[in-house]
Amino acid sequence: MKRYEALAEEIADSIRTGVMKTGDRLPSVRQASTSRNVSPSTVFEAYYLLEARGLIRARERSGYYVTAGSQKLPPEPEINLHADTRTKAVDVSELVFEVLESIKSRDVTPFGSAFPDPTLFPLQRLAKSMASSVRKMDPWSTLEDLAFGNANLRRQIALRYLSDGLQIQPDEIVITNGAMEALNLCLAAVARPGDSVIIESPAFYGALQALERAGLRAIEVPTHPRQGIDLAVLAQVLERSRPKACWLMTNFQNPLGSLMPDERKQELVEMLTRFEVPLIEDDVYGELYFGNKRPVSAKAFDTMGLVMHCSSFSKCLAPGYRIGWAAAGRYTQSVARCKMTTTLAASAPTQAALADYLSKGGYDKHLRQLRNTFADYQSAYMQAVVKYFPAGTRSTRPDGGYFLWIELPDAIDTLELHRQAIALGISIAPGPMFSAQRGFRNCMRLNYGHPWNGRTEEALKVLGKLIQAKQRTV
Amino acid sequence: MKRYEALAEEIADSIRTGVMKTGDRLPSVRQASTSRNVSPSTVFEAYYLLEARGLIRARERSGYYVTAGSQKLPPEPEINLHADTRTKAVDVSELVFEVLESIKSRDVTPFGSAFPDPTLFPLQRLAKSMASSVRKMDPWSTLEDLAFGNANLRRQIALRYLSDGLQIQPDEIVITNGAMEALNLCLAAVARPGDSVIIESPAFYGALQALERAGLRAIEVPTHPRQGIDLAVLAQVLERSRPKACWLMTNFQNPLGSLMPDERKQELVEMLTRFEVPLIEDDVYGELYFGNKRPVSAKAFDTMGLVMHCSSFSKCLAPGYRIGWAAAGRYTQSVARCKMTTTLAASAPTQAALADYLSKGGYDKHLRQLRNTFADYQSAYMQAVVKYFPAGTRSTRPDGGYFLWIELPDAIDTLELHRQAIALGISIAPGPMFSAQRGFRNCMRLNYGHPWNGRTEEALKVLGKLIQAKQRTV
Numbered sequence: 001m002k003r004y005e006a007l008a009e010e011i012a013d014s015i016r017t018g019v020m021k022t023g024d025r026l027p028s029v030r031q032a033s034t035s036r037n038v039s040p041s042t043v044f045e046a047y048y049l050l051e052a053r054g055l056i057r058a059r060e061r062s063g064y065y066v067t068a069g070s071q072k073l074p075p076e077p078e079i080n081l082h083a084d085t086r087t088k089a090v091d092v093s094e095l096v097f098e099v100l101e102s103i104k105s106r107d108v109t110p111f112g113s114a115f116p117d118p119t120l121f122p123l124q125r126l127a128k129s130m131a132s133s134v135r136k137m138d139p140w141s142t143l144e145d146l147a148f149g150n151a152n153l154r155r156q157i158a159l160r161y162l163s164d165g166l167q168i169q170p171d172e173i174v175i176t177n178g179a180m181e182a183l184n185l186c187l188a189a190v191a192r193p194g195d196s197v198i199i200e201s202p203a204f205y206g207a208l209q210a211l212e213r214a215g216l217r218a219i220e221v222p223t224h225p226r227q228g229i230d231l232a233v234l235a236q237v238l239e240r241s242r243p244k245a246c247w248l249m250t251n252f253q254n255p256l257g258s259l260m261p262d263e264r265k266q267e268l269v270e271m272l273t274r275f276e277v278p279l280i281e282d283d284v285y286g287e288l289y290f291g292n293k294r295p296v297s298a299k300a301f302d303t304m305g306l307v308m309h310c311s312s313f314s315k316c317l318a319p320g321y322r323i324g325w326a327a328a329g330r331y332t333q334s335v336a337r338c339k340m341t342t343t344l345a346a347s348a349p350t351q352a353a354l355a356d357y358l359s360k361g362g363y364d365k366h367l368r369q370l371r372n373t374f375a376d377y378q379s380a381y382m383q384a385v386v387k388y389f390p391a392g393t394r395s396t397r398p399d400g401g402y403f404l405w406i407e408l409p410d411a412i413d414t415l416e417l418h419r420q421a422i423a424l425g426i427s428i429a430p431g432p433m434f435s436a437q438r439g440f441r442n443c444m445r446l447n448y449g450h451p452w453n454g455r456t457e458e459a460l461k462v463l464g465k466l467i468q469a470k471q472r473t474v
Numbered sequence: 475m476k477r478y479e480a481l482a483e484e485i486a487d488s489i490r491t492g493v494m495k496t497g498d499r500l501p502s503v504r505q506a507s508t509s510r511n512v513s514p515s516t517v518f519e520a521y522y523l524l525e526a527r528g529l530i531r532a533r534e535r536s537g538y539y540v541t542a543g544s545q546k547l548p549p550e551p552e553i554n555l556h557a558d559t560r561t562k563a564v565d566v567s568e569l570v571f572e573v574l575e576s577i578k579s580r581d582v583t584p585f586g587s588a589f590p591d592p593t594l595f596p597l598q599r600l601a602k603s604m605a606s607s608v609r610k611m612d613p614w615s616t617l618e619d620l621a622f623g624n625a626n627l628r629r630q631i632a633l634r635y636l637s638d639g640l641q642i643q644p645d646e647i648v649i650t651n652g653a654m655e656a657l658n659l660c661l662a663a664v665a666r667p668g669d670s671v672i673i674e675s676p677a678f679y680g681a682l683q684a685l686e687r688a689g690l691r692a693i694e695v696p697t698h699p700r701q702g703i704d705l706a707v708l709a710q711v712l713e714r715s716r717p718k719a720c721w722l723m724t725n726f727q728n729p730l731g732s733l734m735p736d737e738r739k740q741e742l743v744e745m746l747t748r749f750e751v752p753l754i755e756d757d758v759y760g761e762l763y764f765g766n767k768r769p770v771s772a773k774a775f776d777t778m779g780l781v782m783h784c785s786s787f788s789k790c791l792a793p794g795y796r797i798g799w800a801a802a803g804r805y806t807q808s809v810a811r812c813k814m815t816t817t818l819a820a821s822a823p824t825q826a827a828l829a830d831y832l833s834k835g836g837y838d839k840h841l842r843q844l845r846n847t848f849a850d851y852q853s854a855y856m857q858a859v860v861k862y863f864p865a866g867t868r869s870t871r872p873d874g875g876y877f878l879w880i881e882l883p884d885a886i887d888t889l890e891l892h893r894q895a896i897a898l899g900i901s902i903a904p905g906p907m908f909s910a911q912r913g914f915r916n917c918m919r920l921n922y923g924h925p926w927n928g929r930t931e932e933a934l935k936v937l938g939k940l941i942q943a944k945q946r947t948v
Contacts, residue, residue, distance in 0.1 A: 093811065093815070097811055097814070100620070100814065103617070104617060104618055104620065105618075106614055106618075113617075115617060118613035118614055118616055118617060119613045121613070123611065123613055124609070126608075127605075127608040127609045127611070127823075130604060130605070130608045130823055131601075131604070131605035131608065131609070134600075134601040134604045134605065135598070135601045135605070137597065137601070137794075139592035139593045139595070139597055139793075139794075140580055140592055141794070142592055142793045142794025143577070143578060143587075143589060143592060143793075144578055144579075144580075145794075146574070146578065176817075177651050177817040177818075177820070177821075178817060178818055178819075180815075180816065180817060180818055181816060181817045184816055184817075188687065192689065193667040193668075193689050194667075206815065209814075209815040210815060210816075212815075213662065213812065213815055213816070215666065215667050215689075319613075319616050319617075320611075320613075320615070320616025320819070320821070320822030320823070321821055321822065321823065322817065322818065322819055322820065322821045322822070323821075337567065337571055338687065340571070340574065341567070341654075341680065341683040341684060341686075341687055342654065342655060342658055342684075342687070342816075343650075343651040343652060343654060343655045343658075343796065343817065344651075344652055344654055344796065345652075345794070345796055346651070346796065346821070347651075347794070347795055347796045347797075347820070347821035347824040348794030348795065348796070349601075349604055349794070349795065349823070349824060349827070350821040350823060350824055353823075
């Protein structure tokens with residue numbers, strides 16, 4: 001056994017025996033090197049090994065932490081191999097509205113919510129940017145920025161792409177009222193009523209609703225919690241059907257949390273390019289990674305302008321500001337025109353405020369804090385799932401975002417569970433919200449983007465009891 | 475001749491001989507009564523008579539002014555009796571985008587623009603409201619206000635309806651990203667691809683584009699510059715077709731400027747109610763009246779919840795803020811849901827800022843100034859049309875808004891004129907932009923919402939020369 005392996009084994013032991021717990025910070029490389037009298041590179045190699053085994057995880061500029069995965073964890077869900085890939089009309093809205101309505105009250109524990117705790121954001125810093133930039137606003141800019149949006153903001157977004165290694169020109173970027181509008185505009189740019197569009201299964205219900213509203217048909221392709229969309233099935237569908245677009249979340253997919261590996265993203269783009277099918281890439285969670293660097297987007301592998309990359313500031317900086325964008329490749333003009341005939345532009349002062357905030361720095365620091373917060377919450381929520389939910393429960397272990405996808409024992413119907421739970425002031429997002437086929441009846445999405453405290457723990461406990469009671473009655 | 479008739483005749487003489495000019499303010503009733511040694515009621519009656527003859531016009535809280543109509547004026551256009559009311563697919567976007575693109579530069583004289591001068595608005599007062607309200611924003615409000623929008627703003631809008639004599643509950647109001655989104659959401663709430671919708675002829679090109687994008691078919695009904703949509707033709711169309719909606723501008727219609735008389739609005743609503751056809755009422759110019767009070771909307775005659783009243787602050791208070799709304803009657807829930815699946819919400823700080831501004835007063839004073847400004851500009855522009863445009867030119871004389879609709883001699887093609895003019899830095903909005911049939915080739919819309927000065931006068935002179943040159947060559 002090499003020196004670094006011995007050290008790794010030693011640390012692994014203290015984790016297994018509970019000396020070190022989930023969320024604990026490991027000594028810095030310098031500290032460990034001094035205290036154990038080994039070279040810094042030995043410590044590095046030991047930490048790499050532990051990271052590869054999933055016991056610890058690096059946080060950007062902050063060090064290594066014991067992961068949730070190091071403790072007893074529920075097993076991960078299997079890929080849903082039975083997804084029916086025939087095209088179908090979509091009708092999921094009633095259910096979605098029912099769930100969304102239920103989480104509007106502050107008294108409800110928002111496990112079913114799509115949004116994180118709104119107090120996690122730098123609202124006072126943003127307010128300062130707003131106050132100063134609205135005073136300086138050039139009245140004529142409201143006309144000049146029509147359709148494409150604030151030029152400074154587009155430049156700031158292009159700079160962020162650049163720092164992630166992506167060359168996107170500001171004039172490929174169209175500012176929108178949140179990512180939801182960006183996605184809708186991209187869809188309108190390439191698909192007409194009656195056309196088919198490939199989505200994931202399970203999929204973000206917003207995609208299902210957008211398809212429903214636009215009179216489009218969905219082709220659902222099974223999606224794996226770790227690998228993302230099943231590329232073999234996708235290839236078959238592309239051969240067989242003539243889809244007008246493919247709408248995917250490549251990073252921390254909602255609801256699964258899957259992070260598609262880089263080489264699979266590349267394969268995906270190459271495959272779509274062969275069939276000349278545009279990709280609408282929803283990347284709103286990409287900034288919320290728990291690892292060392294931002295995961296790349298499929299857009300990075302796009303050579304033909306076929307990828308429309310959509311994102312926003314709603315999940316990572318400024319909820320309620322409703323500012324998103326599309327970097328729409330060869331479809332940029334169509335998207336801008338579509339914008340011109342639907343909402344014309346996003347709020348000018350709000351765009352100016354975000355441009356000001358981004359230009360002043362501080363965004364990266366905020367993001368680091370936010371990522372660490374979500375990583376901590378995830379550990380706590382996951383431990384509670386182990387503790388309170390029945391045996392046979394499976395859960396994803398996403399490396400970012402703020403959703404767990406939980407697969408309950410087969411007999412549990414999460415639509416019923418949702419109705420019972422909401423009566424007790426607890427919301428969940430039942431599985432059938434995420435499928436045109438109303439599948440995933442024993443699954444649910446659990447939002448862990450809200451503080452772990454007595455209230456949330458009690459709510460998870462109650463939820464666990466409801467599930468166990470249901471299990472006994474079937 | 476009665477005393478007041480003699481006084482009226484005397485004043486009419488000084489107008490005709492040019493002693494008093496367009497835009498001049500008449501003496502107050504008290505002044506005139508003293509200086510001419512007649513009773514105040516005699517002065518009142520004389521002024522009423524002159525107003526009835528169109529020589530002077532009252533301005534709210536400001537007195538009487540000599541109107542443009544008192545000087546030599548071009549004749550008004552006739553109703554277009556030849557409009558073809560068969561349903562048709564719409565394809566007007568290319569032309570519209572070409573014109574819209576041309577007016578983005580500050581160097582272009584914006585006669586073709588849809589927007590007034592952006593410096594006419596209280597931007598600094600709004601900035602103050604923005605700065606103070608964004609600091610006080612409750613983070614949770616961004617979730618609670620989802621879909622319907624800021625509760626304070628909805629209450630302020632309901633209060634304005636109330637002061638216009640209309641009882642609209644705040645929960646009938648959905649805040650949107652400008653009126654354009656409100657109109658699109660209302661359309662989506664009642665029509666599906668392939669359905670037919672009644673619009674005016676000429677119509678706002680935004681309506682044509684919305685229909686085109688949604689895969690809807692247009693039934694164009696001739697519209698009169700003074701009376702609005704032709705109710706006899708509308709009745710025939712309703713008998714014959716099964717339109718899913720009727721989309722009209724009842725007050726200062728774009729492009730005609732027609733103000734539908736109250737009794738015709740009532741007749742319209744009664745007719746649509748008989749056929750159970752919902753009315754999408756676009757009322758974005760209603761606040762820009764030159765008379766004594768805000769014209770009523772068709773919504774005021776709605777007893778069945780069939781009228782969706784759409785408006786915004788973009789033309790009268792806060793361009794670039796992109797805040798509008800729909801008061802959508804029985805379709806309110808559908809509109810809110812549609813909002814939820816497209817853009818979720820309008821910018822929260824922007825909504826809060828407008829709510830703050832409206833609650834603090836000052837809006838009415840700003841509106842009075844703005845109306846007077848547009849009335850003055852209208853007089854000046856109209857005089858220039860008489861002076862520089864060839865004989866045979868007709869022009870509307872709207873009682874509000876900031877558009878003239880100009881009918882040139884038959885031989886003039888305004889699409890050609892637009893191309894020639896834009897090369898000289900002058901934009902116009904050619905007639906074919908306003909029709910699915912590409913009609914109105916000898917017509918154009920002229921924006922008078924920008925200051926009358928040497929530059930605008932010169933541009934109108936150049937335009938007149940271009941028209942006269944074209945006339946000679948045909």
